[in-house]
Amino acid sequence: MENTISSRGITLEARKPVFFDVLNNLWDSESNPGGIVNIGLAENALMQAEMKSFINTQPAVENHALTYGDGFTGSKKLKAAMCHFLNRHFQPYVPLQPSHVCITAGASNAIENCAWALCDPGDYVLVGRPYWTTFRSILGNRAGVNILEVTMGQVDPMGTDAVVCFEEVVEQATREGKKVKAILLCSPNNPLGRCYPKEVLKSYMQLCQKLGIHLISDELYGLSVWESPESDDSTPFTSVLSIDTNNLVDAQLVHAVWGMSKDFGATGLRIGVLISQSNPQFLGACESISLFSFPSSLADKAVASLLADDTFTDNFVATNRARLSESYQFVTGFCKTNGIPYAHSNAALFVWIKLGAIVKDTEMTDDVLLSRLRKEGVYMTSGSTYACEEPGWFRVVMAHPRHVLEEGLRRMMRALG
Ligand SMILES: Cc1ncc(COP(=O)(O)O)c(C=O)c1O
Incomplete structure (x- = not known):
């Protein structure tokens, strides 16, 4: 069939976000154990209970x-x-x-x-x-x-x-x-x-x-x-x-x-x-x-x-910081145990890890590794998503409850073989 949309529309269609398939099949240990563990999208899931309870008690x-x-x-x-x-x-x-x-x-x-x-x-x-x-x-x-x-x-x-x-x-x-x-x-x-x-x-x-x-x-x-x-x-x-x-x-x-x-x-x-x-x-x-x-x-x-x-926001900001720090220590501890180099950081929701450094197989480019990660059911992003100058870097979003991180990192190690 011929294109029915404008040339502008065709250009836009080619640029549509690529992660929606992940959102449509999110892992849940009980309801969807075969789904994809999303430690790729920069979202902060550490504070959802506090946020929900504030919003749900708002007047009509x-x-x-x-x-x-x-x-x-x-x-x-x-x-x-x-x-x-x-x-x-x-x-x-x-x-x-x-x-x-x-x-x-x-x-x-x-x-x-x-x-x-x-x-x-x-x-x-x-x-x-x-x-x-x-x-x-x-x-x-x-x-x-x-x-x-x-x-x-x-x-x-x-x-x-x-x-x-x-x-x-x-x-x-x-x-x-x-x-x-x-x-x-x-x-x-x-x-x-x-x-x-x-x-x-x-x-x-x-x-x-x-x-x-x-x-x-x-x-x-x-x-x-x-x-x-x-x-x-x-x-x-x-x-x-x-x-x-x-x-x-x-x-x-x-x-x-x-x-x-x-x-x-x-x-x-x-x-x-x-x-x-x-x-x-x-x-x-x-x-x-x-x-x-x-x-x-x-x-x-x-x-x-x-x-x-002020009471709510002061508590929220402090608790968020403490939980991020705990998650950071958990993920970087995992990296240390498994010999994965990572860049030290103190802010945002991620750990920038050099997964490529522990890959022995020279055929395993970042793109190959990404597709193996997807095959194992874990979504992460590689350095190319960040125009990174050096190959081998991946971003792990660590603002997730412990069980999500554990499952995501376990799958990541499986993908590495
Ligand atoms: C640096 C940066 N700016 C902006 C955004 C987009 O934020 P929002 O969801 O508020 O549009 C993101 C989302 O990942 C981001 O990482």
């Missing part, structure tokens, strides 16, 4: 929830609660107020807003390797913005020398006639699970000022940072919002993204936030397209109550 909705509410960028109540919460946890240098934020349907939507309103189709956004390559779809699928990858070689991707690599890539791109509009950082980093030191963030700010481009900081895992027992020099999380931009960068160029998906283990709520404290024109542009993607009033209302409740 009122008429306001059945209307367009206060507009399409979040209710007044949610914006106030979001600012209250982030003022307590992200230590913004200039306290946040509701006019600085746009509530979005998840962090993806907040990042896409940057593509729509800071870039034109065909422009480029710089991202350092390794990175979460779904950024390509978020920026590119609808808004037509490209990613320009920064290769690091032997340079630490989270250190100051990496900033020099970014500058070199911009110089080369300019020579080739490419328009670079922004640097997109992910801190804590997906997949490395590390945070950028404050001094490095300042260097990126200075570079953005020099080049006249925007700095977008995706801080979606900002509160999922724990004490790492194995390294005392773990870098704590610093939000770009906490840095005094005077003498570093025009504050109009600095934007941050956060949301409920990871730190509150609630990808399904679809609540994100785009924060831009000195660029009302940018937020105005985002408001203009917000009709197409603003979150449901039910999610807005539940999250507004949750973020205003």
Whole structure:
């Protein structure tokens, strides 16, 4: 049969997410023991009981929830609660107020807003390797913005020398006639699970000022940072919002993204936030397209109550950190026992392991290993999903109850033979 859809539709169809088959056949020790253990998708299942019990005790909705509410960028109540919460946890240098934020349907939507309103189709956004390559779809699928990858070689991707690599890539791109509009950082980093030191963030700010481009900081895992027992020099999380931009960068160029998906283990709520404290024109542009993607009033209302409740959020954040730390120790302990090298980390939901290092068979490329993992019924992602420069790396999502991790890691070892 001939194509019945547009050429744009054909391009989109080819880029559809590849993990939905995993979701349709999820492992459960009792109801679906033959299903797939999902330790690939970045979800936090450690705090579901606490989250459910909060949401399920919310009072019934009122008429306001059945209307367009206060507009399409979040209710007044949610914006106030979001600012209250982030003022307590992200230590913004200039306290946040509701006019600085746009509530979005998840962090993806907040990042896409940057593509729509800071870039034109065909422009480029710089991202350092390794990175979460779904950024390509978020920026590119609808808004037509490209990613320009920064290769690091032997340079630490989270250190100051990496900033020099970014500058070199911009110089080369300019020579080739490419328009670079922004640097997109992910801190804590997906997949490395590390945070950028404050001094490095300042260097990126200075570079953005020099080049006249925007700095977008995706801080979606900002509160999922724990004490790492194995390294005392773990870098704590610093939000770009906490840095005094005077003498570093025009504050109009600095934007941050956060949301409920990871730190509150609630990808399904679809609540994100785009924060831009000195660029009302940018937020105005985002408001203009917000009709197409603003979150449901039910999610807005539940999250507004949750973020205003200091007792609940303080307990939640602390418990989440403690559980992540336990899971990290469990997975890294497993790696040590089995001789699997891993990169030390203190943030986010993953452990970055070098599975390739214990494979003896030279035929066993990352792709072959991935398909063997799938055959054994475990879903993990390999370095190619993160444009990793070195083969052999895999990402294990460790924010799962112990029995899920045990089953996933057991299957992983079986796949290795
Ligand atoms: C770094 C990063 N940013 C954004 C997202 C998307 O988050 P959301 O589900 O809130 O759209 C993810 C999800 O994995 C992520 O890892």
